[in-house]
Amino acid sequence: MAKSDEGKTVSYWEASEDLLAENTLGESTETDVCIIGGGIAGLTTAYYLTKAGKRVIVIDDGLIGGGETSRTTAHLSNAIDDRIYRIEKWHGAEKARLAGESHGRAIDEIERIASEEQIDCDFRRVDGYLFEAADRSEDDLNEEFEAAHRIGLSAVEWVERAPITGYDTGEALRFPRQGQFHVLKYLSGLARAIERNGGRLFSNTRAIEWKSEEAPEVKTANNQTIRAQSIVLATNYPIMSKMFAKLPPYRTYVIGARVPKDSIEKALFWDTADPYRYVRTQPENDYDVLIVGGEDHHTGQADDGEQRFARLWQWTRERFPMAEELLYEWSGQVLETHDGLAFIGRFSSGEPNVYLITGDSGMGMTHGTIGGMLVSDLILGRENPWAEVYEPSRLATQSITEAVPEIISSTVPYVDWITGGDVSSADEIKPGEGAIISHGTTKIAAYRDEDGNLHRRSAVCAHLGCIVRFNSLEKTWDCPCHGSRYGVDGHAINTPAFTGLAELKEES
Ligand SMILES: Cc1cc2nc3c(=O)[nH]c(=O)nc-3n(C[C@H](O)[C@H](O)[C@H](O)COP(=O)(O)OP(=O)(O)OC[C@H]3O[C@@H](n4cnc5c(N)ncnc54)[C@H](O)[C@@H]3O)c2cc1C
Ligand code: FES
Structure with missing residues (x-):
């Protein structure tokens, strides 16, 4: 990959x-x-x-x-991913209507700009299908249907199943006039x-x-x-x-697989799992790329990216057996809001x-x-x-009940200060791996590159002092508290931290 x-x-x-x-x-x-x-x-x-x-x-x-x-993954949608009925509950009917309207207008604008400026970006209108996850469904599709109609999305309708050949999703909601493009x-x-x-x-x-x-x-x-x-x-x-x-950070994971041209309906598909899977295709010359995302977790609070890709690939093959070859795997950072x-x-x-x-x-x-x-x-x-x-x-x-898990999630990692390191000495770190080493009262983020050279930085996040954790998929140091990320040389990649991981004092 x-x-x-x-x-x-x-x-x-x-x-x-x-x-x-x-x-x-x-x-x-x-x-x-x-x-x-x-x-x-x-x-x-x-x-x-x-x-x-x-x-x-x-x-x-x-x-x-x-x-x-x-x-x-460049889905363009007004099917709000926190669900319209929750937006209505948290913000009231009028703001939910305006939110839905704004996403619809955004799709219209992308279409208009692409046409007016002659941007050849594979833009196309597609339907979006929301269906219940077989494993762990979190959303109520009946409520979503009612709420969509209340905010004026009267074309949202029930269909017997999402149009995925060979996999019966069960009843699904169809959101017409969504969009997709090459971003x-x-x-x-x-x-x-x-x-x-x-x-x-x-x-x-x-x-x-x-x-x-x-x-x-x-x-x-x-x-x-x-x-x-x-x-x-x-x-x-x-x-x-x-x-x-106000901005809890998540890592989310995506795979891209080769599928025969036009073997999958051109549409957006989402299930109701938490975290949900999101699916679309992207045309290539003589084949399509099936792009499937999901498996999100709070940044810095898991280091099993390869297993997440494997689960996505298995989920994909069960539903899209025409997926021939895995071509892409990547992850990215998403900032949620509490409402x-x-x-x-x-x-x-x-x-x-x-x-x-x-x-x-x-x-x-x-x-x-x-x-x-x-x-x-x-x-x-x-x-x-x-x-x-x-x-x-x-x-x-x-x-407050709904927000508590998030608050716990961003404060519990401070416990890393009082636990031991991942390894007791740098000798235990293999090429391409990183680990936290306890040193006196502080902690060191140590990474050994493929040539065997050791790169050491303070493991104390430059934002508010949590201890960073190694992300072995992206080869970065990720903070489990508020999502700052750093390269193995300590440079800052994702804020809120604005400066890099500190250099070590001589004696460390
Ligand atoms: C895997 C994945 C799948 C997604 N799928 C979808 C989807 O299907 N549909 C959808 O609508 N959204 C999706 N999203 C979300 C969407 O991609 C992002 O929210 C969006 O791209 C963010 O755009 P942005 O311009 O705000 O930020 P960015 O694209 O991150 O742009 C911010 C820029 O600021 C620059 N920058 C940062 N700090 C500084 C500085 N100090 N000085 C100068 N420049 C700086 C960065 O280099 C960066 O280029 C997905 C996200 C991920 C990760
Ligand atoms: S302590 Fe806030 S991002 Fe690290």
Whole structure:
């Protein structure tokens, strides 16, 4: 299975499309809007703003499109994955209606932009089918049907079974006019359109600070300053924010298998397991790739990625016996929210010129597109009907009983401070493996590379001090508390931690 030089898994999209070329910001500059983050949220926002005549700069720490957007499965859906009836319960009927409407509009917008900008991104309308999981069903499909109709999705209907040849799903709900596309082809097209409109995109340009008093500005790791009237944090987790308690992080797993062309109905399929499986196909020249995801867990709280892939593969073969060969395996990070809706809008009342788009959970393609529409409206001083629904300062509406497992999940790992290490000495660590070693009152994250060299860093998470754990699939150090992730050399990959794992003092 494809692996990058760093050992990380490679997604179908990364393997089939080049990420956008490198173009690092070379000097300090000034603009109307500085967008930090070049994923679907950042580029969609840049697209609308440049269309409206704003001068826009997008900067990305890595390659444009190289964040979680390159690891998605790119279902485009208004069948909210926390279920419409729960959104109704947590937010009320009107906000549930607006949420459903916003996801539908996001699909329409992706279709319209792809057509208007002539982006050849394999966009197609498909039906989505929600069916009960045979093993562990968590959702009530009757309630979902009723709630979908109450919020105006009157075309949602019962069907005898989802159209999977050879596997009887039992009764299923059909959501018409969903969508799918090749996400990196879409992002490439968006980037070209932004540049045509005068926007500027910079890769390998890391923001290390932003401030918004009097004159907003962003500082980069290369010591440049971007002065702007507005700043948009489109970094998946908003950098330099304290939102970690509202954004529980999960790892989710995906496999891609070769199947004969057109042997599977072009549709989106989801089951009701917790975590749920999500299924679609992607066309290749003379075959299709069947893409199946699921097996999520709280980041840093399991290290059995290979077993998760194996379970997905077995589940897939039982339902799709035409799956011939396993071609891809990858994982990615998803940020949930406690109440099923993303946070999109002003960073805070005290920071009126700073905006954020985060908490997209499994619906970041549409949430990112909604984010682009909503944040550009706020910057342009336009009314937006969804502003209140996605208001970042809203309080959790979930009941405390429902939220408790999540709170326990993010605080229990502090116990790692008082337990022993994984091994007693670095000699026990084999090439390609990592382990925590206890050393006096502290802990060391030690990784031995394939050449036998040992890389050692403090194991104390740079965020709030939990002890990191080794992720042997991606070869990273993952924090079990709030999902920060680090490379084996200690560099920060996923926030909330903003700096890397500390170097060790000499005597350690
Ligand atoms: C396996 C998987 C399957 C998924 N399936 C679906 C699906 O089917 N449908 C769906 O709607 N959603 C899905 N999602 C969710 C969706 O992919 C994401 O929510 C979405 O791509 C996030 O987009 P984004 O633009 O917010 O973040 P990203 O794409 O992560 O973009 C953020 C960018 O910010 C950059 N950045 C971070 N820090 C800095 C900094 N300090 N300075 C400069 N740049 C910085 C990063 O390099 C990154 O490129 C899935 C996610 C995963 C992982
Ligand atoms: S991510 Fe918060 S302590 Fe590590």
